[in-house]
Amino acid sequence: ISSPNQYQTRSPSRAETRKSRTEKKYSPQQSLAQQEKTSERLEQDQIQIKLFESEIEPFKFSLLESGHFVVYRQVWRNNRRVIQGAVLSAQNFLDVAIKKLYQQSPLSDVASLKVYYAAELIKTYNGQAKAKSYSTSSHQPMQDEVLSVISLTEPFAQFSLDFRVIHMPIGVGAAFIKMVAGSLILILILGTYFLYRLTLRQSNLVQQQQDFVSSVSHELKTPLTSIRMYGEILKQGWVSDEKKEEYYDYIYTESERLSRLIANVLQISKVSHNALDLNLVEVEISELVSLIRSKVDSQIAQSEFSLQISVDPQLRALSLTVDSDAFVQIIINLVDNAIKYSAKAEPKHIDIQFTLSSKKRIDVSVRDFGPGISKEHINQVFDLFYRSGNELTREVAGTGIGLALVKELVVAMGAKITVCSRKPGAEFIVSFSRAD
Numbered sequence: 019i020s021s022p023n024q025y026q027t028r029s030p031s032r033a034e035t036r037k038s039r040t041e042k043k044y045s046p047q048q049s050l051a052q053q054e055k056t057s058e059r060l061e062q063d064q065i066q067i068k069l070f071e072s073e074i075e076p077f078k079f080s081l082l083e084s085g086h087f088v089v090y091r092q093v094w095r096n097n098r099r100v101i102q103g104a105v106l107s108a109q110n111f112l113d114v115a116i117k118k119l120y121q122q123s124p125l126s127d128v129a130s131l132k133v134y135y136a137a138e139l140i141k142t143y144n145g146q147a148k149a150k151s152y153s154t155s156s157h158q159p160m161q162d163e164v165l166s167v168i169s170l171t172e173p174f175a176q177f178s179l180d181f182r183v184i185h186m187p188i189g190v191g192a193a194f195i196k197m198v199a200g201s202l203i204l205i206l207i208l209g210t211y212f213l214y215r216l217t218l219r220q221s222n223l224v225q226q227q228q229d230f231v232s233s234v235s236h237e238l239k240t241p242l243t244s245i246r247m248y249g250e251i252l253k254q255g256w257v258s259d260e261k262k263e264e265y266y267d268y269i270y271t272e273s274e275r276l277s278r279l280i281a282n283v284l285q286i287s288k289v290s291h292n293a294l295d296l297n298l299v300e301v302e303i304s305e306l307v308s309l310i311r312s313k314v315d316s317q318i319a320q321s322e323f324s325l326q327i328s329v330d331p332q333l334r335a336l337s338l339t340v341d342s343d344a345f346v347q348i349i350i351n352l353v354d355n356a357i358k359y360s361a362k363a364e365p366k367h368i369d370i371q372f373t374l375s376s377k378k379r380i381d382v383s384v385r386d387f388g389p390g391i392s393k394e395h396i397n398q399v400f401d402l403f404y405r406s407g408n409e410l411t412r413e414v415a416g417t418g419i420g421l422a423l424v425k426e427l428v429v430a431m432g433a434k435i436t437v438c439s440r441k442p443g444a445e446f447i448v449s450f451s452r453a454d
Contacts, residue, residue: 038073038074038075038076038094039073039074040071040072040073040074041071041072041073041074071095072093072094072095073093073094073095074091074092074093074094075091075092075093075094076091076172076173077089077090077091077103077173078090078091078173079173079174079176081108081135081136082105085108086105086106086107086108087105087106087107087108087111088103088104088105088106089103089104089106089173090102090103090104091103108140112133112140112141116131116133116141116143116179117141117143120143121143125165125181126143126145127145127185128145128165128183128184128185129145129165129166129181129182129183129184130142130143130144130145130181130182130184131143131145131179131180131181131182132179132180132182133177133178133179133180134177134178134179134180135176135177136176137178144184145184145185162182162183162184163182163183164180164181164182164183165181165182165183166179166181167179167180167181168181238276238279241272241273241275241276242276244268244269244272245269245272245273248265248268248269249269251265252265252266267320270316271316271317271320274316274317278350278351278354281347282347282351282419282420282423283419285347285423285426285427286402286419286422286423286426289423289426294426294427294430296341296344296427296430296431297341298339298340298341298431298432299339299340299341299342300337300338300339301337301338301339301340301342301345302335302336302337303329303333303334303336303337303338303372303380304329304334306338306340306342306345306346307327307329307372309342309345309346310327310346310349310370311327313346313349313350314349314350314353317350317353317354317357318353318357318368321357321361321366322366323357323366323367323368324365324366324367324368325353325367325368325370326367326368326369326370327370327371327372328369328370328371328372329371329372330371330372330373330374332374333372333373333374333380336380336452338380338450339431339432339450339451340431340450341427341430341431344427344430344431345431347423347427348424348427348428348448349370349382349384351420351421351423351424352384352424352446353368353370353384354420355420355421355446356368356384356385356386356388356444357386359386359388359389359444360386360387360388360389360443361388362388363386363387363388363389363442363443364387365387366387367386367387368384368385368386369383369384369385370382370383370384371383371385375449378451378452379449379450379451379452380449380450380451380452381447381448381449381450382447382448382449382450383445383446383447383448384445384446385440385443385444385445385446386443386444387442387443388442388443388444389442389443390439390440390441390442390443390444391437391439391444392439393439396437396439399421399437400421400422400424400425400435400437401422402419402422424446428448431450432450432451433448433449433450433451434448434449435447435448435449436449
């Protein structure tokens with residue numbers, strides 16, 4: 019708006035109190051007679067330039083009753099006042115002057131904005147939706163707290179901007195501290211877990227070793243006591259000739275049992291000290307079958323079991339690369355294990371089979387017809403000193419090193435062993451590479 023017709027004489031005292039500036043202006047001036055001259059002559063006439071000064075006061079800003087904003091200023095020239103200004107739409111002015119800049123600033127991510135004019139709330143901006151990504155917690159301890167209150171300068175001195183927290187972001191330092199704290203907590207939890215596992219493992223190992231000492235003592239004392247007793251009876255001649263043969267057989271059987279136990283202890287000791295030395299050579303399967311029969315026949319007969327050894331016809335002329343003594347010890351331990359755990363089974367029978375599982379693998383399996391092995395123990399039967407149940411309540415005698423030794427000997431010969439639960443019984447399968 020401009021009011022050039024509103025003139026009044028400027029008071030010098032009033033002019034001295036204003037914060038205004040003075041501008042020098044130049045304006046071309048022509049007389050009325052000169053303006054009426056023809057264009058040809060006008061070019062030859064000189065135009066007069068008039069110099070004058072204008073004093074311009076600062077812009078002022080106000081709110082009209084209609085809800086519009088008005089911005090205006092007073093211009094003084096030759097002690098006369100001219101009012102210049104414009105009427106603005108409040109919505110458009112706030113959108114361009116405040117909303118646009120607010121949404122482009124980082125403050126819109128964390129704070130809402132309330133716009134006041136002369137202490138009266140005229141507009142509220144709630145920030146952008148992306149601010150919600152700063153925090154997933156439903157509890158915001160600083161939510162709606164005053165972040166900052168800013169009063170604008172002239173000519174907008176009656177405006178004030180009130181910023182309030184909606185979502186406080188995590189700073190770089192806080193994020194780093196949280197990451198370090200989380201890492202330390204994770205390391206502490208994992209360290210505690212592994213320490214617990216190690217302690218539990220060591221505790222179990224100590225308990226197994228104590229059980230081993232107890233069982234070995236029992237396994238040694240029982241046959242030695244029997245051998246000594248029967249030997250003394252025979253020495254004193256207190257039995258008839260019919261009984262002597264029975265006592266001799268018992269002494270022989272118990273001595274064989276002691277030999278197997280001592281051999282197992284010596285071998286497992288070599289394994290623990292990495293001193294196991296095997297002589298791997300090609301041995302015909304028929305020869306291995308003969309060795310097995312000669313070593314386990316007395317063991318089978320004494321326990322009142324029956325034994326069947328079957329060989330696939332395709333394997334009779336083939337050989338295995340093994341250490342003969344180690345191979346026989348593996349079979350003896352597997353047969354001994356089958357006898358112990360199926361002593362109450364029917365039928366009392368053990369199958370040993372040599373089969374061709376593939377073009378390059380030969381399987382040697384030992385199966386009994388006892389109660390089998392439960393799923394919870396099937397993966398632990400080859401652990402050293404492991405025996406299911408409590409040593410004091412366990413019905414089956416043993417040391418817990420037989421199957422562990424079997425696995426070590428099998429691995430040392432480049433083979434592998436698996437155990438399968440059958441109905442009834444359990445089957446141990448040793449798989450060898452075929453010797454070409």
